[in-house]
Amino acid sequence: MRAESASTLVLWFGASALTLSRAEIGETTSLARWRARLCALTGIAPDLQYLCWVSWCSDLEPPLRVGPEMRADGGLPVEEALPALVALAEARAELLGPARGSSHSSLLLLRRDESSAKSLAFMMRVLQQWQQARCLDERAVEQVRASGVVPVARLEQAAEDHLSSIVRSELRDEAASGDAAEISGAFPITEICLTAAVVVEALRWFKREHFQWVHRPACERCGEEAVRLVGLDAPTELEAVHAAGRVEVYECSPSERGCGQLLRFPRYNDAVYLLTQGRRGRCGEWAQAFALALRVCSVPRVRLVFDFEDHIWTEFWSESSEMWIHADPCEEVLHEPHLYSRGWGKALSWVIAVEVGRDACYLEDRSRVYIPSEGWPSMKQRQERVAGDISVATGLLRLLSALSGGEFHEATHATVVEPPEASASGSERQTSLRPRQSGALEWIASRGENGPAPTNP
Structure with missing residues (x-):
């Protein structure tokens, strides 16, 4: 699955990987001509081929990178005059950037359609x-x-x-x-099995004593529970510390009992924080x-x-x-x-x-x-x-x-x-x-x- 070698590259098509040698790719063949070779291998016509790099690098966040479609008529730095291997290497380098961790890459071939x-x-x-x-x-x-x-x-x-x-x-x-x-x-x-017995006890403790289900958060200022969702917001710097992916924004009911304050409900993805401090959420938390x-x-x-x-x-x-x-x-x-x-x-x-x-x-x-x-x-x-x-x-x-x-x-x-x-x-x-x-x-x-x-x- 490694694609670092200049002599081979891995092409992922369907449910399997094909390892192609330099001879099979061609040293000076243009990407457009190489697509004809891919057509012979996979049956996908050149004008229907969606070709992109997929790379995994351990020090990137997220670790998986899916590059844009590579085309021979522009887009990524792929030129007709460049040898196919050089063009593919440049596209992969741009995808990974300055990453230092170990990386694995594959060239992914899909049929260009809504299903893919x-x-x-x-x-x-x-x-x-x-x-x-x-x-x-x-x-x-x-x-x-x-x-x-x-x-x-x-x-x-x-x-x-x-x-x-x-x-x-x-x-x-x-x-x-x-x-x-x-x-x-x-x-x-x-x-x-003692393990299953421990899981049963943990289920009981977690639901009945430790964690709280949140449908809508109660107002922290007045305690009113009649709040309504008004939209989503990006996490603040402090909320991002605990890996908040998004923040639900609610409005406290501006009634006699409510105060009209806006409430933020971050959807955290930090398991340590959720278990030790947050202790509330929905099924993901x-x-x-x-x-x-x-x-x-x-x-x-x-x-x-x-x-x-x-x-x-x-x-x-x-x-x-x-x-x-x-x-x-x-x-x-x-x-x-x-x-x-x-x-x-x-x-x-x-x-x-x-x-x-x-x-x-x-x-x-x-x-x-x-x-x-x-x-x-x-x-x-x-x-x-x-x-x-x-x-x-x-x-x-x-x-x-x-x-x-x-x-x-x-x-x-x-x-x-x-x-x-x-x-x-x-x-x-x-x-x-x-x-x-x-x-x-x-x-x-x-x-x-x-x-x-x-x-x-």
Whole structure:
């Protein structure tokens, strides 16, 4: 995937990469003639080829750079008289600028149409989510652990107590059935997953005690809650310190109870700040902070999962089941992947998981896990509306992962096996697929997340 060598370059087309040698490119061939060569390789006519550089550099923010279209009739510094390799090298140098970090690049070839434009936008949105996830590194974990804001010992003790109660219950059941003679000592605690039990306790603590859902912020001056959204604003220098992507601006009701003041509600993307100080927000803030809380509780692998219909949650890896387990802090729900489709009534398209706490971009398409199999045919239609050609969009996810040194996977079937550690949450585990619980009722209804539409008898 490296394109630094003058003797080769990598061309990404569809879902795979082609490594082209200098002989295949031609030392003095113009870019226009080289496009004819690309046509022979890919079947895309020269006048329909959208050619651009995609580069990943570790010391850039964001790390991924997608260059503008390269044309032989002007635009970027690509001239007919220049050898193709020299022109391509100049275009890549301009894209990366003075970056010093390690870089990986590929020349991307797409068909110039509306579908490809959607696919590029799709890849950039996935990158935005990964940028949230990459902030959850070991340094962030240690910073929060030192603050003491997460009651780790309390959560772990509660999890162990709950597991012990399950063991005692099983021993009593076996004794009552006449199998007590076969039991020698206590049931091995290692056979029940402590990690899942800790996640259950963390879900309860996070939602009930620690984090606050914000529909509209209350006025800090007069306490009035009747505020209305008046627009968006760029973050101030102070708000940008905690990675505020945008700021919602509200107006306090200028009534007898209100004061008419303008209120700012920054949408922060700093998980450490959100978990230790901010402690409020909507699903994006909840997922980031909760994922970091799980890492502080020594849950070894956690990742963010988001759908393109505007919700985000977490998953943790179960060693005993060898599978990723769904955990939504907003709903205090464990292992209910069909909650959104069947409970909320959402028509999901793409569901993408982004690995937490690594420098590389580790992605997995989880759409078939969170969408029931009967919804897969219509899912494909929605995916095309969002990201254009599905094979091209999937190829771009592979490209993003490969350039960063990560991996991309596709989950090809739904999670139908009940993980053995699900019993760790006992009778309080959320089993009913209910409409959305987090947020104001009118807001939930406006998003179509108040349950599936009634069917005619």
